[in-house]
Amino acid sequence: MSEASVLEVFSSIQGEGAFVGQPQVFVRLAGCPLRCAWCDTPHSWIVDGKRQARIVALAGQRTEPARADAERVATWVEEADPSGARPVSVTGGEPLLYPAFLVRLAAALAPRRVHLETAGAHPHALARLVGLVGHVSLDLKLPSDLAPPVAVAGEGESAPADEREWSVARRAALALVAETDACVKLPVAAGRAPADFEPLLADVAALAPRLPVFWQPITPVRGAAAPDGALLLALVARAEAHGLAARVVPQVHRLLGVE
Numbered sequence: 001m002s003e004a005s006v007l008e009v010f011s012s013i014q015g016e017g018a019f020v021g022q023p024q025v026f027v028r029l030a031g032c033p034l035r036c037a038w039c040d041t042p043h044s045w046i047v048d049g050k051r052q053a054r055i056v057a058l059a060g061q062r063t064e065p066a067r068a069d070a071e072r073v074a075t076w077v078e079e080a081d082p083s084g085a086r087p088v089s090v091t092g093g094e095p096l097l098y099p100a101f102l103v104r105l106a107a108a109l110a111p112r113r114v115h116l117e118t119a120g121a122h123p124h125a126l127a128r129l130v131g132l133v134g135h136v137s138l139d140l141k142l143p144s145d146l147a148p149p150v151a152v153a154g155e156g157e158s159a160p161a162d163e164r165e166w167s168v169a170r171r172a173a174l175a176l177v178a179e180t181d182a183c184v185k186l187p188v189a190a191g192r193a194p195a196d197f198e199p200l201l202a203d204v205a206a207l208a209p210r211l212p213v214f215w216q217p218i219t220p221v222r223g224a225a226a227p228d229g230a231l232l233l234a235l236v237a238r239a240e241a242h243g244l245a246a247r248v249v250p251q252v253h254r255l256l257g258v259e
């Protein structure tokens with residue numbers, strides 16, 4: 001399957017992770033099996049055959065059939081940024097539901113740089129993309145922040161269903177990106193304890209110690225609150241104790257009021 005269900009293509013400012021502040025083109029794909037309590041894109045969870053893709057080109061905004069192949073999506077990217085200079089951030093939802101599409105999209109967009117944003121729940125799909133994309137932003141979740149995964153049409157690989165499976169997937173994903181251009185993002189909501197993150201930090205330190213770590217305080221949504229400064233300072237210290245280079249970066253696009 002080399003098509004994907006596309007929600008939107010638009011230009012904006014990267015608000016998270018290692019390239020925060022950089023102008024990028026965003027390709028948001030529909031479908032995610034996870035249900036993070038603080039998800040800021042719940043409209044991306046469902047693959048809805050009746051929905052249209054929103055294309056924000058320099059010439060204006062329009063809709064197109066959401067189901068599209070990589071070559072078609074590449075033309076939408078060119079319309080959003082005719083200069084060809086902006087990297088393309090493929091986000092979701094969970095882009096790794098569509099590995100065959102992503103392989104073709106990276107080729108169709110070359111030499112434009114492609115960044116992949118993923119929860120790392122699909123390591124077999126990630127293995128197909130490492131080496132084809134310029135950057136991987138690995139958003140690691142606390143299993144306790146997740147509701148049980150739901151079935152979403154993808155290319156066969158299921159999301160982890162329990163803490164043991166999450167540990168296996170997380171370690172596989174970290175090993176895959178350890179020596180690549182990548183970063184680890186760790187979203188943090190209020191009420192979490194520093195010890196909750198210990199298994200995640202231990203895995204990053206053991207498997208991908210050279211990757212920068214970004215603590216990302218969540219933007220309050222649907223009753224989930226942002227963490228206080230004391231928790232963030234404690235988390236930074238805990239990452240440092242593991243020998244990791246950690247920073248705290250909130251969702252800057254939300255602060256700027258851009259999408």
Ligand code: SF4
Pocket residue numbers: 032033034035036038039040041042044092093094119
């Ligand atoms: S993985 Fe991303 S899109 Fe899916 S529920 Fe979590 S935050 Fe939302």
